[in-house]
Amino acid sequence: MNASEDTQDEISRRSFLLSSSGLFSSMWVAAHWPGIAAAAHHADQVSDAAPAHFQFFSAAEGADVEAVSAQIVPSGSTSGAREAHAVFFIDRSLSTYFASMAPGYRLVLADFQGKFHAASPGVASFAAAGSDQQIAFLKTVDRTPFFEMTRTLTVLGMFSSPKYGGNFQGSGWKMMGFADQHAFAPPFGYYDAEYKGFVPYPAEKHA
Amino acid sequence: MTARKFKPDEMVDFVVVGSGAAGGVVARELSQGGFSVLVFEQGPRLSAADFEHDELKYFFLNGITNSPKYAPQTFRKLPTETAKQPLGGFLPASYARLVGGSSTHYTANFWRFHEIDFNERSVIGGIPGTAFADWPISYQELEPYYTKVDWEVGVSGLGNASPFDPPRSKPYPMPPLPVKSSGVLLERGARKLGLHPFPAPMAIASQPYRGRSQCIHCGFCMGYGCEARAKSSTLYTMIPEAEATGLCEIRANSFVYHVDTDAQGRTTGVHYFDSNKGSHFQPARAVVLSANGAETTRLLLNSTSNRFPQGLANSSGMVGKHLMFNQGSGVQGLFEHNLNEYKSVQVTRILHDFYDSDPKRGFYGGGGIDARINPQPALWALDSGGDLPRWGAEFKARLEAFPRAMASTGHTTSLPLESNSISIDPTLKDAWGIPAIRVTYKDHPDDLAMAKFLQDRSYEILEAAGAQKIWRNEISENVFGVHLLGTARMGNDPATSVVDKYHRTHDVRNLFLCDGSSFVTSGRGQPTMTIQALAFRAADYIGQFAKRNEI
Numbered sequence: 001m002n003a004s005e006d007t008q009d010e011i012s013r014r015s016f017l018l019s020s021s022g023l024f025s026s027m028w029v030a031a032h033w034p035g036i037a038a039a040a041h042h043a044d045q046v047s048d049a050a051p052a053h054f055q056f057f058s059a060a061e062g063a064d065v066e067a068v069s070a071q072i073v074p075s076g077s078t079s080g081a082r083e084a085h086a087v088f089f090i091d092r093s094l095s096t097y098f099a100s101m102a103p104g105y106r107l108v109l110a111d112f113q114g115k116f117h118a119a120s121p122g123v124a125s126f127a128a129a130g131s132d133q134q135i136a137f138l139k140t141v142d143r144t145p146f147f148e149m150t151r152t153l154t155v156l157g158m159f160s161s162p163k164y165g166g167n168f169q170g171s172g173w174k175m176m177g178f179a180d181q182h183a184f185a186p187p188f189g190y191y192d193a194e195y196k197g198f199v200p201y202p203a204e205k206h207a
Numbered sequence: 208m209t210a211r212k213f214k215p216d217e218m219v220d221f222v223v224v225g226s227g228a229a230g231g232v233v234a235r236e237l238s239q240g241g242f243s244v245l246v247f248e249q250g251p252r253l254s255a256a257d258f259e260h261d262e263l264k265y266f267f268l269n270g271i272t273n274s275p276k277y278a279p280q281t282f283r284k285l286p287t288e289t290a291k292q293p294l295g296g297f298l299p300a301s302y303a304r305l306v307g308g309s310s311t312h313y314t315a316n317f318w319r320f321h322e323i324d325f326n327e328r329s330v331i332g333g334i335p336g337t338a339f340a341d342w343p344i345s346y347q348e349l350e351p352y353y354t355k356v357d358w359e360v361g362v363s364g365l366g367n368a369s370p371f372d373p374p375r376s377k378p379y380p381m382p383p384l385p386v387k388s389s390g391v392l393l394e395r396g397a398r399k400l401g402l403h404p405f406p407a408p409m410a411i412a413s414q415p416y417r418g419r420s421q422c423i424h425c426g427f428c429m430g431y432g433c434e435a436r437a438k439s440s441t442l443y444t445m446i447p448e449a450e451a452t453g454l455c456e457i458r459a460n461s462f463v464y465h466v467d468t469d470a471q472g473r474t475t476g477v478h479y480f481d482s483n484k485g486s487h488f489q490p491a492r493a494v495v496l497s498a499n500g501a502e503t504t505r506l507l508l509n510s511t512s513n514r515f516p517q518g519l520a521n522s523s524g525m526v527g528k529h530l531m532f533n534q535g536s537g538v539q540g541l542f543e544h545n546l547n548e549y550k551s552v553q554v555t556r557i558l559h560d561f562y563d564s565d566p567k568r569g570f571y572g573g574g575g576i577d578a579r580i581n582p583q584p585a586l587w588a589l590d591s592g593g594d595l596p597r598w599g600a601e602f603k604a605r606l607e608a609f610p611r612a613m614a615s616t617g618h619t620t621s622l623p624l625e626s627n628s629i630s631i632d633p634t635l636k637d638a639w640g641i642p643a644i645r646v647t648y649k650d651h652p653d654d655l656a657m658a659k660f661l662q663d664r665s666y667e668i669l670e671a672a673g674a675q676k677i678w679r680n681e682i683s684e685n686v687f688g689v690h691l692l693g694t695a696r697m698g699n700d701p702a703t704s705v706v707d708k709y710h711r712t713h714d715v716r717n718l719f720l721c722d723g724s725s726f727v728t729s730g731r732g733q734p735t736m737t738i739q740a741l742a743f744r745a746a747d748y749i750g751q752f753a754k755r756n757e758i
Contacts, residue, residue: 072598078607097268135599142598151598152589159584160263175603177610178549178584182260183423183435188551189388189610190544191395198386198394201370201403 054088056095056102061109062087063127068112068147069154071134079171081154089157089166090150101149108146115141210450210457211243215487219243220753222477222491224463224506227308228735229722229742230497231441232360235448236746238455242753245489246446246455247479249462249502250304253311255443258432262583265430271312273304277638282686284649286626292635299646299687300501300629306459307432307442308499309689310735314429314553315410315438316618317362317736318575319353321373322346323563324730331564334571337651338529338623342727343699343708344744346373352740352747360739361416361439364408371403371559383555384413384422388546389613390556393578396672397558404558407577410439410735411552419443424551426582464641466494466510466519466718474519474718480639493717493758495710495749497742500530500691500723504629505644507695507720520695520712520720525705527629529696530646531621531729532688534654536662537614539595540674545610548580561664562731564620572657574619574731576665580612587612595678615669617661618732621685621692622651629694650684658682690734695724709752710745717758721745 054062069081069090081087094102116126116137123129126137141147157166159173167173173180187193213219220242223230230246238244253271264270275298281290282299293299303312323330325342333339354377356362363381366372383406386394390407397404411428412421422437436443449455460482467475467488476490496503504527508518518526557577564573581587588606596602605612632645659682669677698704701713710721721742723734730737752758 073603073606074600076603078603080603138598147598151591155585155588156263156267159588161261164263173584176584176588176606177545177547179547180260181425183425184550185424186385186551188385188424189546189548191388191391191542191546192386195386195391198365198368198383198406200368 054091056091060125062091064113064125065090065109065150067127067134068138068150069157071131071138072151072154073158078175081158083168084158084166084172085168086154086157086166089160089164090153092165093153093156105149108144108149112141112144112146209453211454213243213245213456216490218490218492219245220492221245221495222247222489223495223497224477225308225496225498225502225722226306226441226446226457227303227497227499227722228310228441228738230308231310231445231449232739232742233495233497233721233746234455235445236743237750238449238452240750242454242750244449244455245491246449246457247461247463247477248306248457248459250306250459252306252457252459253432255432255434255436258434260425260427260431262585266586271303271305271432273298273302278643279635279637280644280646281632281635282646282648284647284684286647290632290645290647293686297687299648300644300691301687301689302499302501302691306446306457307440310440311432311442312430313735316554316577316733317364317408317410318557318731318733319373320346320730320737321371321562324728327564327728331566331571334622338625340623340698340727343697349740349744350374350376352743353736355743356736356739359743360410360444361412361419362408362410363413365406368405369403369559371562379408381413381416383407384409384411384552385555387548387551387555389548389578389580392542392546392613392672393556393558393615393668396668396670399671400667402558402560402668404556407554407557409552409554412437412439417444422552426549426551429553429582462639463498463506464509464639466496466506468512468514468519468715472514472715474715484639493719493749493753495719495721497722500694501629501644503720503722503724504694505631508631509642515714520705520714520718522714523702523705525696525703527694528625529623529693530627530629530648531623531690531692531726532648532685533621533690533692533729533732533734534619534650534658534685535617535732536619536658536665536682537616537680538662538665538669539590539612539614539678539680540669540672541608541676542611542613542674546613547610548613549582549584553579553582561661568660570653570656571622572620572653572660574617574657574661575733576615576617576661576668578613578615580614584609590680595680615665617658617665619654619657619661620731621654621729623693623696623728624651648685648688655682655684690723690729690732692723692726692729692734695720696727697725698727709748710741719745719749
């Protein structure tokens with residue numbers, strides 16, 4: 001079985017699902033339903049502080065993945081993937097509820113690192129490269145399984161509940177302008193606040 | 208009265224398989240009619256307090272949906288291919304697996320079908336290569352039951368607001384939910400173009416209703432269980448009312464895997480697994496399958512016997528055929544001011560100007576357009592098809608603009624094709640050792656053309672509404688569905704259909720099927736309202752047959 005082809009297949013299916021806002025605009029990704037409770041329990045203990053070490057990644061792998069995620073959602077005047085601790089979410093998800101994807105992810109990560117070394121022989125690692133160099137290289141690989149998976153995991157790491165280890169102190173939600181609140185009351189936004197009410201149509205029947 | 212608890216092996220009048228949109232209604236109607244009813248639900252029973260605002264759990268970890276971990280499925284596009292398990296773990300036939308079924312996690316769009324949905328074949332003619340057909344019932348026959356859904360289940364809306372609305376005998380019991388900015392903008396753009404947007408009918412309480420709370424506008428409808436009990440899921444409406452008769456038991460965590468028949472070809476009851484995978488037989492005078500268009504089919508095809516070698520109720524060979532998912536398309540727009548679309552229900556304005564098929568378009572199809580958003584941040588961010596930016600500064604700018612964004616979505620027809628089906632995978636089995644679902648699906652070209660047509664209309668509407676920027680989502684062939692329709696179609700001819708117009712199987716006198724599988728055509732998306740109207744009607748007739756000893 002060709003792992004890379006399978007991963008490619010998975011990614012293309014996933015990309016489709018994520019792009020189809022018509023129905024349920026999402027994949028229903030691989031489940032580790034019993035893993036949830038454990039993950040959430042663990043999360044309760046760590047959500048206010050960065051984990052001290054990786055569970056799944058080596059330090060070098062973690063640094064590269066963090067650098068890629070930080071180019072996917074860059075830092076700036078608002079939080080990016082780095083400030084949201086997306087890499088720690090990724091690390092934990094691959095060692096718990098997304099564990100079934102972990103072997104495939106490690107394969108495509110190694111492939112990514114190999115490609116980078118081949119393209120930039122003088123640079124120690126992707127993480128050690130300058131930002132412009134990172135962006136230029138990512139443009140050559142941004143349709144690969146590694147990039148697609150990292151993009152998905154980075155987004156989940158930024159916007160899933162902080163109890164899963166990313167979205168540090170709600171920084172992803174704040175960046176996006178999402179209020180984590182249990183209930184709301186109208187008006188919800190600018191345009192409905194100024195709405196004057198529904199005006200009925202003349203009573204003629206259309207064919 | 209408290210819920211009934213039947214003794215092991217106790218004979219019941221009706222076994223109902225599935226506690227969702229249809230099963231909940233059937234159970235309530237039959238138990239209120241004085242019959243003893245035992246409802247089997249494979250999933251757990253949860254309550255409002257169990258539901259959470261947790262996007263990862265509900266959308267990425269199968270929090271309340273069927274899971275490939277224990278119930279894998281396979282997929283292929285064409286019958287000539289070998290079906291494979293989709294990698295990444297999503298399921299091609301997806302549904303909520305708990306008491307209340309998919310009515311627990313639906314978005315609650317509750318359009319009625321129009322008159323044309325029932326007799327379209329006669330009006331516009333046949334379509335070569337398809338099984339396009341009329342329904343054996345008309346809108347007029349179903350109308351009283353649509354009204355029952357409005358009032359008994361609880362729908363908010365504004366009657367006759369759309370000039371394209373089918374006739375209705377009674378207004379909605381509750382006013383529409385408060386309009387959102389996306390609804391205002393859709394209305395603004397559409398009216399400029401001479402179209403007729405109107406308040407969306409939603410199965411969500413806009414005011415306190417029959418002991419339930421009104422909507423608290425938390426924004427977690429699509430894919431979630433309602434924490435306020437405002438969504439009119441059968442979990443909160445039909446099921447407690449069925450239990451209150453003292454004649455109905457909901458048996459959760461109980462998976463029916465075989466419908467049994469005797470030498471006369473009548474069903475005698477069902478075999479099921481309890482939560483410990485212990486197998487039991489439950490006798491019944493009659494059986495109603497409301498397990499959804501995928502699982503009802505699997506159950507029939509797996510219930511083979513000497514008398515029914517190709518599966519139960521399948522003398523026509525039509526069980527599982529004509530699967531329809533509906534198609535869809537979308538655009539996303541950015542506006543000057545904040546809309547904050549993550550708040551409140553998903554949809555507040557829709558339009559039906561393009562509902563009917565029009566030969567001038569050059570293809571068959573019709574649909575409705577709505578204003579909405581994928582309200583939660585991760586889903587919004589992951590939406591990457593079409594020309595949406597995917598990473599870097601431009602991607603982040605799109606994320607930061609989230610409060611100023613909305614989507615407009617088209618919901619469209621799927622033609623019934625014999626090659627699109629639910630069947631039994633020849634090798635794969637689930638965690639109980641029961642042969643698994645195989646989905647075969649490829650959209651008809653007209654289905655994709657219609658989705659594209661509505662995307663263009665949505666684009667024009669957002670443009671007319673003053674969007675600063677508009678992105679198109681990708682339109683692709685369906686590789687999964689949450690609308691599981693048409694797989695045991697209703698009809699007068701036993702050679703080409705599975706159930707008659709009263710949902711009785713042509714082959715087994717005391718076996719009835721009532722869920723999305725009964726559909727003859729797909730409607731234009733949003734099938735649950737019609738599933739429930741059919742369920743009220745079916746239960747009405749089934750009860751009459753039982754009282755007259757005609758079962």
